[in-house]
Amino acid sequence: MFDKLVEYFLKFPGIGPRQAKRFAYFLSSADNEFVDELSKLIKEIKNNAVQCVSCRRYFENSKNDASNRCPICSSLNRNGALLMVVEKNLDLDNIEKTGIYNGKYFILGSALSLKNEKQNTLIFKELFNKAQKEKPAEVILATSATLEGENTARYIEKILEPLPVKVTRLGRGLSTGTELEYIDSETMDNALKNRK
Numbered sequence: 001m002f003d004k005l006v007e008y009f010l011k012f013p014g015i016g017p018r019q020a021k022r023f024a025y026f027l028s029s030a031d032n033e034f035v036d037e038l039s040k041l042i043k044e045i046k047n048n049a050v051q052c053v054s055c056r057r058y059f060e061n062s063k064n065d066a067s068n069r070c071p072i073c074s075s076l077n078r079n080g081a082l083l084m085v086v087e088k089n090l091d092l093d094n095i096e097k098t099g100i101y102n103g104k105y106f107i108l109g110s111a112l113s114l115k116n117e118k119q120n121t122l123i124f125k126e127l128f129n130k131a132q133k134e135k136p137a138e139v140i141l142a143t144s145a146t147l148e149g150e151n152t153a154r155y156i157e158k159i160l161e162p163l164p165v166k167v168t169r170l171g172r173g174l175s176t177g178t179e180l181e182y183i184d185s186e187t188m189d190n191a192l193k194n195r196k
């Protein structure tokens with residue numbers, strides 16, 4: 001059972017074998033109340049977390065909104081002329097935290113790789129349809145500064161070519177390589193101003 005649990009923790013993003021084992025040992029020694037509460041939370045998050053039909057973000061649908069659109073997509077105060085493409089939920093959270101950006105989003109979902117080509121094609125098609133339907137004036141590509149992120153950005157540029165939309169990339173300014181996960185409001189401000 002211990003090994004089985006380690007196997008599950010290994011599936012978590014960014015968790016290696018040593019950490020996975022550490023978690024399993026931690027749970028073995030934790031008190032009952034902790035484990036009960038944790039298992040309850042895991043079930044609840046699965047029941048309440050919904051993927052937004054518009055931006056693909058996972059959010060807690062506490063209001064039980066039947067449209068399954070997240071608060072950002074359904075907000076009238078967001079600028080629909082700007083559509084930012086990010087890789088992960090976490091990227092969106094961090095950009096929101098800076099409070100600099102007021103447009104809308106589209107989440108690709110984990111780093112895209114050729115391994116999952118079929119799924120990637122579906123996601124790109126969804127992005128194309130969204131851009132075609134919502135007609136933003138500008139799509140801002142905020143993929144990471146890795147080789148994979150660059151390839152993804154180039155691919156999206158190609159896909160959106162037939163549409164009358166300006167496609168830009170987030171400028172990275174002085175902090176080349178800064179991942180969106182660690183971005184602060186000053187860097188975000190610069191990255192937005194320097195987009196091209």
Ligand SMILES: [Zn+2]
Pocket residue numbers: 052053054055056057069070071072073074
């Ligand atoms: Zn949304």
